[in-house]
């Protein structure tokens with residue numbers, strides 16, 4: 001089926017997803033927060049700000065006007081950074097109709113409300129069909145059409161299957177999953193562990209230490225996910241360990257690179273500016289800290305990342321604290 005899809009967000013991931021949808025023959029309206037970027041994409045056929053080296057399919061066109069993008073299609077795919085999503089959704093309420101199928105491919109937890117993205121969508125579009133798309137998927141590889149796989153998670157099987165059909169191709173494999181909460185927690189919190197991985201990398205303390213930290217990181221992601229209602233098995237799937245691996249071990253990862261830069265001496269603000277792209281883990285960690293307190297979930301790695309980024313704890317002291325915790329069963 002060839003359809004029309006609106007992609008809300010022309011950052012690195014939105015641009016790669018738009019191109020991927022066009023490769024499957026879908027017509028795409030790529031909504032741009034910045035008006036000049038929409039103009040430049042339509043004039044030159046590539047995104048001047050993200051993935052500049054890649055010519056976009058003629059099936060992709062850009063729009064800045066919310067109404068134009070909203071009325072273009074009944075398939076709305078959000079790729080807006082999480083902390084900006086509320087302001088975007090507020091403006092879209094007047095254009096929403098019950099025909100619209102909503103999907104989201106951004107990863108994070110809203111700091112102000114501690115809501116997952118599915119809960120934010122429910123706040124603005126009560127009862128809407130909603131699907132979370134998540135898994136190991138660096139945009140830099142997707143835009144080059146290299147093979148990957150992700151999860152289409154919805155409580156409504158028809159919606160999960162609909163997005164699977166829209167997106168699935170040989171190089172873009174899509175698996176359905178009913179566990180929206182688990183998939184969203186996995187995608188959001190792995191970014192915090194990826195920052196920890198970058199921090200450890202800067203200390204050059206070895207692969208063993210990173211493997212141990214990432215594995216214990218998966219434990220705390222799972223603990224939080226299950227406390228919020230997710231299924232344990234989701235965390236051993238693509239949206240759990242799969243995404244954790246690709247983010248904690250890849251040079252493409254914004255979160256890994258942010259952690260590495262901070263570990264080498266930059267402040268958070270300096271590292272974020274040098275990155276020039278969103279590293280969601282730096283925001284999600286604030287929400288995770290509050291959630292872990294609210295649900296009494298022990299999350300020592302996330303807590304250490306929070307202290308290093310926002311507290312006064314030196315990285316080496318944070319590591320020392322982790323290494324000297326009381327021994328316990330796995």
Ligand SMILES: NC(=O)C1=CN([C@@H]2O[C@H](COP(=O)(O)OP(=O)(O)OC[C@H]3O[C@@H](n4cnc5c(N)ncnc54)[C@H](O)[C@@H]3O)[C@@H](O)[C@H]2O)C=CC1
Pocket residue numbers: 009010011012013014032033034050079080081082084088105106107108137138139140276277278280
């Ligand atoms: N880059 C990647 O490979 C992947 C990213 N993601 C997730 O996708 C989401 C977007 O990430 P990227 O595309 O990498 O970000 P990016 O940093 O490349 O782009 C950020 C986008 O946000 C827009 N923006 C800036 N201020 C805004 C505002 N106030 N309101 C609305 N939009 C605003 C920018 O114009 C730009 O389009 C994040 O949640 C990220 O975790 C998920 C999978 C892969």
Ligand SMILES: O=C(CO)COP(=O)(O)O
Pocket residue numbers: 107135136137138191194243246247252253254255256278279280
């Ligand atoms: O979510 C991602 C890959 O699946 C991208 O992670 P980064 O934002 O750290 O690059």
